[in-house]
Amino acid sequence: MEIEAALLCDAATIREGLLHFLGGPISRIWRPTMPAPLGIAVAAILSMSQDEMGIPHEVAFSIRNDEHVIAEVMGAVQAGAPLANPEPGEVVLAPTAVPLHGVGTDAYGRHVLSISVDHGVAEREIHFWVLHPQERQLPSLG
Amino acid sequence: MTVVLKIHVEAVGAPGEGFVWWAESDDLPGFNGAADHLPDLMRQSTEAIKEITGDDDVEIVPQMNFDDEDSERRQPSSPAASDSAPATPVRQVIVANRMLEPA
Numbered sequence: 001m002e003i004e005a006a007l008l009c010d011a012a013t014i015r016e017g018l019l020h021f022l023g024g025p026i027s028r029i030w031r032p033t034m035p036a037p038l039g040i041a042v043a044a045i046l047s048m049s050q051d052e053m054g055i056p057h058e059v060a061f062s063i064r065n066d067e068h069v070i071a072e073v074m075g076a077v078q079a080g081a082p083l084a085n086p087e088p089g090e091v092v093l094a095p096t097a098v099p100l101h102g103v104g105t106d107a108y109g110r111h112v113l114s115i116s117v118d119h120g121v122a123e124r125e126i127h128f129w130v131l132h133p134q135e136r137q138l139p140s141l142g
Numbered sequence: 143m144t145v146v147l148k149i150h151v152e153a154v155g156a157p158g159e160g161f162v163w164w165a166e167s168d169d170l171p172g173f174n175g176a177a178d179h180l181p182d183l184m185r186q187s188t189e190a191i192k193e194i195t196g197d198d199d200v201e202i203v204p205q206m207n208f209d210d211e212d213s214e215r216r217q218p219s220s221p222a223a224s225d226s227a228p229a230t231p232v233r234q235v236i237v238a239n240r241m242l243e244p245a
Contacts, residue, residue, distance in 0.1 A: 017232060056149055056206045058163070058180035071241040074151050074161045076180065076206045079232045094232040103241045119179040 001052055001117055003124040004045040004093065008113065012043035012097035019043055019095035029130045035106040038063075038130070044115060046077060046094040046122070050086055053079040060116045061098055063105075065130070070111075071103040105130055145169045145191050147204045149183070153240050165204075170194060206235050 009024025021043040029038060042061065056078040063071040077094050105111065113126040147165050154162045163183040164176040175190060177183035188202055 014232075014234060055184065055204050056180060060161075072153075072160075073241075074153070075235055076149070076151070077232060077234050078204075078206055092232070094234075096234055100241075118181050121181075 001049070001057065001122045002047045003115060003117065003122045004047045006042065006044040006115055006124050006126060008040045008126060008128055009043050010039075010041065012041040012099070014095050014097050017095070019045065019097060021097070027128050029128065030133045030136065031105075031108075031130055032133050034108065035104045036130070037101065038103045038105055038111075039101050040103075041100055042096075042098040042113065042115075042126075044096040044098075044124075046096060046117060047091040048079055048094055049091055050082045053082045053092055058116075058118050059096060060114075060119075061100075062114050063100070063103060063111055064114075065105055065107045065111045066109050067107050070105050071100060073098060073100070108132060143169075143195060143197060144201045144203060145195070147187055147191070147202055149180070149204055149206050151180075167191070206233065 007021070007025040009021040009026060011023065012019065012021040014020070021041070024043065026040055029040065046057070046059070048057075056076040059075050059077055061071070061073040062069055075098065077096055079092050079094050083090070083092070108130050111128050111130055113128070115124045117123070145167055146169055147167050149163065149165050151161050151163045154160065160178060162176055162178065163180050164174060165183055165187050166174045170191065173191065173194060175183060175187045177186055184204065191202055192198055192200055
């Protein structure tokens with residue numbers, strides 16, 4: 001089991017086994033006031049070997065800022081039965097889309113999204129920043 | 143024999159206290175198991191079912207419970223509409239969350 005890819009985006013869906021994501025990757029979120037919604041989704045792709053198929057796998061997401069954990073999401077991904085005729089080295093790619101639009105944060109600065117599959121078998125972190133729009137302004141060139 | 147194991151997950155306690163995974167089976171009335179993490183639940187349930195049935199060859203078919211309010215997030219089971227398709231159906235379910243809601 002590996003996390004092949006993971007990114008933050010505006011929206012993510014899975015249809016007919018294919019991952020669709022819109023507006024990503026996101027690394028900065030501009031919010032004029034606090035607390036504020038993050039307004040993001042997570043798109044991730046897990047790779048499974050043949051013997052990891054057919055059983056559910058725990059997928060845990062958490063987001064923390066410098067103060068505390070602001071969201072915990074627990075879910076599962078389950079692929080179908082092992083392939084009848086797998087090609088040599090073939091793995092199954094399992095797309096995952098998690099809407100986090102309702103998650104709010106109460107602090108500016110660095111945030112960390114942690115993804116853990118099967119309690120640490122595979123892990124990944126995504127760092128992103130929630131900033132005030134004033135920080136968008138370019139410095140004066142004199 | 144074949145035993146279908148229905149698996150659920152719920153948030154427990156206060157924020158930060160985590161989640162509990164639990165399992166039941168219509169094929170084994172009265173059986174249930176619980177653990178903090180899914181791999182532990184799978185391992186413990188497999189051992190318990192084999193002990194209850196007395197059969198080492200029992201086939202355990204685990205299934206995430208999709209009869210919850212988030213079931214619409216499942217991937218449709220219809221065949222892929224395009225010429226590019228995944229190798230096998232993959233089902234996803236997000237069944238529990240705890241979030242700091244924006245004011």
